[in-house]
Amino acid sequence: MNAPENPQAILLAGLDGDNTWGIEHYIKRGGYSALRKILESGMTPEQIIAEVKKSDLRGRGGAGFPTGLKWSFMPRQFPMDKYVVCNSDEGEPGTFKDRDLLRYNPHLVIEGMAIAGYVMGCTRGYNYIHGEIFSLYQRFEEALAEARAAGFIGKNILGKGFDFDLFAHHGWGAYICGEETALLESIEGKKGQPRFKPPFPASHGLYGKPTTINNTETFAAIPWIINNGGEAFQALGKPNNGGTKIFSVSGHVNRPGVYEIPLGTPFSTLLEMCGGMRGGRKLKAVIPGGSSAPVLPGDIMMDCTMDYDSISKAGSMLGSGAVIVMDETTCMVKSLERLSYFYHEESCGQCTPCREGTGWLYRMVHRIEHGQGRPDDLDTLDNVASNIAGRTICALGDAAAFPVKSFIKHFRSEFEYHVEHKHCLVPVDVQREGSRIYVEHAAC
Amino acid sequence: MLEIEIDGQKLEVPDGSTVMDAANRLGLHIPHFCYHKKLSIAANCRMCLVQVERAPKPLPACATPVTNGMKVQTHSEQAVTAQKGVMEFLLINHPLDCPICDQGGECQLQDLAVGYGASSSRYQEEKRVVMNKNLGPLISTDMTRCIHCTRCVRFGQEIAGVMELGMANRGEHSEIMTFVGHTVDSELSGNMIDLCPVGALTSKPFRYSARTWELSRRKTVSPHDSLGSNLIVQVKHDEVKRVLPLENEDVNECWISDRDRFSYEALNGEERLTKPMIKQNGQWLEVDWQTALEYAASSLRRVTDEHGAGKVGMLAAPYATVEELYLGAQLMRGLGGGSIDTRLRQSDFGLDGKLSGTPWLGMKIADVSKLNAALVVGSFLRKDHPLLAQRLRQAARRGTRVSALGVSGEDWLMTTHARVTVAPSQLAAELAGLVKAAADIRGVAAPAAAASASVSDAARRIAQSLIDDGARAIFLGAVVQQHAQAAGLHALAQELARLTGATLGYLGEGANSVGAAVVGAQTGLNPQQMFAGDLRACVLLHAEPELDAANPAAAVEALKRADTVIVMSPFKTGLDYADCLLPVSPFTETSGTFVSIEGRIQSFHAVVRPKGETRPAWKVLRVLGSMLELGGFRFDSSEQVRDEALSGATGWLPEYKLGNTASDVACATPAAVEGLQRVADFPIYRNDALARRAPALAATRDSAVPSARISTGTAQAAGLATAKRVRVRSAAGACELDLTLDDTVPASCVRVSAGWPQTAPLGALSGTLNVEAV
């Protein structure tokens, strides 16, 4: 928690670090009132979906899919088992927002999921929490026990005849388990490998039953929408980009951290909130939406507002809202090498273009970075990335290809310099200086 | 129906079809690796990417459902670029050393690379190397060649019913492997070799022994079980090099069992008999055919003259051909009343003359897939009928309720509706319980034999499944046929069939057991009577009574007592009791015909020339008949023999010849047995003369040296809980075996496999055994 009190926050509002995650504090903050409102007023699932549609809430997990629309795909009248699943796998490099929600405000997610269960006629939900920070999983279990004891989940919730139970499930650190169908496989106890779609989870999900999967932050936005109305949520942001969004800002800024701001806020404002560039250096590039999003040069970024449409128009994606800021001391070849290594390591290996292509990409970038690049490598890199993108079972292939294509597109000369001179354009001592941690700033 | 247009051609396909299905109907080839019509869709190779109108990116044809009005291009620029891209990815880490790869010439990757690959590689990095795995004696690995299509994995999970191979690790480190320290032991494992599109999984026995383009492909029929699997035998220089399935959807689909696939090794083995031999003064001499035939003919003549034809008999394996058995029967009849039989393992012949026809499956094999419920009684199903088990497994996946009543709780690797496992002596009681349950459900009085039977929950569930609507069947397996109460058990099963409306069928012992009965090769004394009586002359046709008889010890005794024993076999066998060995063709070296368990008549040609001086048995019998101046041996071809034997029938046996309905047979009553009962199976690779002599099959886990298997509870009760080695005694003899705890063996039983010399001294397949620790 970097911003001590942020007047714009709704998801992270009213929190006092590690002291206020429990249910009594949550209720004091007005928690579980949305669930109570629904059950006591008899709001119908259709009415709730209409509100969520009005809110222009878009999925916070990466793809930005309109949540109200997704919920309307569920065959909620059918009497069979259906599931609601929360994606807290948060493995995308640069993303560290869901863990704060789970650590400091877990009941918000529980309430959001219970409402989703009500809307879609599910009696069971799962929250898939990544295994890297095990204490999150433990905290969520504690929160579940509190909610169960208080009657907010379980049988006959608030005496209104609504049954919904929620379970936590933890992963073991595979990025691919964040992909929604790999996540379902993993819950089922199988190897986490994405499924081919169609069929989509809404018809054939967990254990073959209709399932809706949303990101942690998506669920967390639901109670506010219920309490304040979809239009109010939409008004926080801008049309088609409703509400606030939590950004995980990392890289060469003075105060990296988690910032909840309304969608549509200028990037420059966010940069200011983060205390500006470290050491007052020049902004070189930004990856605006997690490592899978194409990189944008700093000047393009300074003209953007932080919302799905603006970033997409600029040629990238808002993704999970992980903003990776790079200053002029950054070697773009080295950065790409790091990213490509990640996708090479995290490919599930099931489909050919990703299994074979991610290794190829990484090895080529690695070679260039280590002074063994060849003149035709850049075209080959770009072409191999094109041969992966759009040809795989899941979007990891795209995620591996986009950085490569965008780095070469925007910083081609730096790559060419590397190939020709066998070393970085940015001198190594400058890079080293840029990577130093400024202890005096980190204190704030 | 949905309309789709592919490459300009329009057609209608049923709902739920994929683009690949539609293209297949049009006869259009879309390149693919992971897709296989019998396996679930994985869509992982991405080779089948095609352009679909209005889709932003190419889609995999194998997994994309057809929507109405869809327009697909398989050769557009977008499609071909995508396909070439995938091919490049597949090749970057694949060794390009086709000349030293055993799959070369029949490699789908190689074939498609010719069309979609580039002439040189852009990949300049180091190639991946993957450690090979030991999958056992049948499958050889070259895992660096694997393209991760997961066909082998899905075959295990879906067809074989057991996931013995899986893809471990992630990304580029993904490897196909077994569970640590395990081998691939499925009786259907060889199909993975066929499924593997590259040279990652190849046949271990075949490895590096020929290039595929040197091999000629010849069709034949499997002699190893009653299914009649269609085979392709691959031949080089008149030697069988490899056996593959010939697809026949109604019989073996596109699979064969490992027994069908690897038994061929015996054909080229050391044990082949290639010259006639006769024994003189205790010495075996190689002789020419003329001498041997004269010897055989005069021996038969002499014994007939001295003792009468009633003392002459012929015992044939149930996989002898129609032609061989017909001429064998002619020979015995010609001598004036000799006996012939193929049912060596049977001990109760109470059904003889009582059945409405030749016992058979009671339905077409293909119809097994359509059953709603099936009860299999007394069968080691997976090992006795590997592909029928597979068919039932697929049916069970689709909802068929398969139940089992038997003497072994071995896992059938399919979902079963109910299973009852009892000692052999209890089969009658359990069947009676089923009859009673069925009568109760129907609200009719149970037949007297079942009136006081006790009905278990499982019996009620099974009976109900056999009564519920839809096609249903009761199949009797080898355990019933070999049972001392075979006729009585049949009568009970028949009652059950009558009360439930289920079809009664037999699973059949050998490739031609139906044919044997039809051509009169079960006449005169039955094998038991022959061995028990004063048999003076015996002809053994492919049969090996020392392993195959219901009581091997008694059989060998009888043969040793006889004046003459003429062995007609491809193998040097019976040296201790025979006095004449005639080398006759195995199924690959003769033309012939098998009638399968469904009544299907399948004729085949020789695929190679007879080895050495070997001759087709039908020709040998023809000469013997002529030498003995018996009538009815004037045939020019095996086809003429077949036509006479089967009264001209081709394709299918006329239905009136087949029938499983017995009249006038009393139901079995449960026998009270004290002590430990023997449960005997014929292990899958100890079941016929060929399989027994195939070295690779002999190295599998299924061929492990026989042990005395006993459940933990029974071992404790018998004070054998800690015993390692035991002495097993029967009324006939004894042997020493390792003791294995095995909870699939029913209580109060010891399972001691037959088909092994080690256990032959125990004699009868049933009865009680005494087991003591040594």
Ligand SMILES: Cc1cc2nc3c(=O)[nH]c(=O)nc-3n(C[C@H](O)[C@H](O)[C@H](O)COP(=O)(O)O)c2cc1C
């Ligand atoms: C490789 C890969 C990793 C992903 N990881 C996550 C993740 O960690 N958390 C997440 O919420 N969504 C992740 N997603 C997106 C999910 O598949 C899914 O779209 C999302 O959970 C839907 O929720 P939303 O509609 O609320 O955004 C990932 C997708 C891919 C392809």
Ligand code: SF4
């Ligand atoms: S794109 Fe990569 S991660 Fe996704 S299914 Fe294919 S191999 Fe697995």
Ligand code: FES
């Ligand atoms: S055949 Fe379609 S993806 Fe492999």
